[in-house]
Amino acid sequence: MRNIHTSVLEAIGETPMIQLERFGARVEPTLLAKLEFTNPGGSMKDRAALGMVEWAEREYALQPQDEIIVSTSGNLGLGMAMVCAVKGYRLTCLVDPKVNPSTERCMQLLGAELVKVDEQDHTGGYHLSRLDRLESLQKERPRAVYLDQYDCQAAIDAHRTTTGPEIFAQVEGKLDAIVMATGTGGSSMGVAQFLRKHSPKTEIWLVDEKGSLALPDNGGAAPRFLNGLGTSIAPANFGGAEVHQYVDHIVYVNAEESIAAAAELALSEGILVGGSGGAVVHVMKNLVASNFQLGSTILSLIPDHGSRYTQTQFDPEWLCSMGLDVPSVTYSTVVKQDA
Ligand SMILES: Cc1ncc(COP(=O)(O)O)c(C=O)c1O
Structure with missing residues (x-):
């Protein structure tokens, strides 16, 4: 075939x-x-998602059921959820109200857990609120691997x-x-x-x-x-x-x-x-x-x-x-x- x-x-x-x-x-x-x-996840972020997870596999020797956290306004979350579903990792997506309801639902259907922030930061966006929540989430889940798409050689390389x-x-x-x-x-x-x-x-x-x-x-x-x-x-x-x-x-x-x-x-x-x-x-x-x-x-x-x-x-x-x-x-x- x-x-x-x-x-x-x-x-x-x-x-x-x-x-x-x-x-x-x-x-x-x-x-x-x-x-x-x-792309099968619906955006160019599929390429970055695959590159980031493959990098994390090399860097952290990830095992099935290990948890990955990303902060995303949508498309990276979808790409990551697709990659994690195939590879057997748990995924938590930090999201905010700018994420469309259907995108949120698709992330969930692909197996991602969503953690949502609601407060706007002083710039009028949600990024800084998401970073605050990330800090507390990392304390709650010390074994989870956070992949930062804003500072990410693996995404650029992809x-x-x-x-x-x-x-x-x-x-x-x-x-x-x-x-x-x-x-x-x-x-x-x-x-x-x-x-x-x-x-x-x-x-x-x-x-x-x-x-x-x-x-x-x-x-x-x-x-x-x-x-x-x-x-x-x-x-x-x-x-x-x-x-x-x-x-x-x-x-x-x-x-x-x-x-x-x-x-x-x-x-x-x-x-x-x-x-x-x-x-x-x-x-x-x-x-x-x-x-x-x-x-x-x-x-x-x-x-x-x-x-x-x-x-x-x-x-x-x-x-x-x-x-x-x-x-x-x-x-x-x-x-x-x-x-
Ligand atoms: C719809 C859409 N446009 C543009 C971009 C920007 O891409 P990048 O984050 O690679 O700069 C993104 C990233 O998530 C996106 O989802």
Whole structure:
């Protein structure tokens, strides 16, 4: 029998790349999207989750039923739950109210225990509250292994050794720019490190949400709405000022333009992406593309699928409750707007 994997973990990676002919019809360069939601756990974080658990197995000689703890706003938790289910480890996910109900439920169905914090920290996020709770959890469970995705060479390495080479092979070494969403920085730094070495002329653009404190020279803390983007701390994954060795441009987006772009991509290409995917295709089309000519190629890395967000960013009532105005997202349908 051919092409049969011995576990779902072997199906991680080798995600498709799609040319966005309709979405990018009015810009000169060719726009591409790499669809990381086709990973079996539904996002690019599957790669990091597998890399992190394999690292922990080497570092801590994990045994079946050992416990792993992660702090997650969703996708890493799902990826970890999938990996831990296959490998027989117990998983505890520290989560907060920004995690969608369906994502929470999926983590539970994959066997994870959820510990939830409810209090916002002083930056308007939940990250610092999660870290407080982590401290008490580690005291309660001293044998559990905490894997910190914000300071994680294994996550960076997973993307440096899988996502980066896949991209390079798919574009046959010809890529003028790449646009990536950043949260912990694991995916973007891994891909950026690979491309800097093997394709040094590729411009590297990072996209974060306004109000995030992740990167140097951010504009200060403010409430954020998009899952996956932004942090209340500066993750060690970026290496402080070292990030500038790997990154050419940092762009801040707001939730409204990102969600609107996700809606536009859905209607024009039939690809429903989450808010961070909307953010990168928005930046790719409306900012990066004008710097390149016909014959150039620009790629967006799409972190996850929009079906995760039907009760949040694609729900008009939720948008209204958050004070967000995205006229193209309505109850009946997403309204096509003249570009
Ligand atoms: C939907 C989504 N977008 C973007 C990101 C950012 O990825 P990273 O943490 O690798 O920077 C994440 C991370 O969890 C995510 O879940």
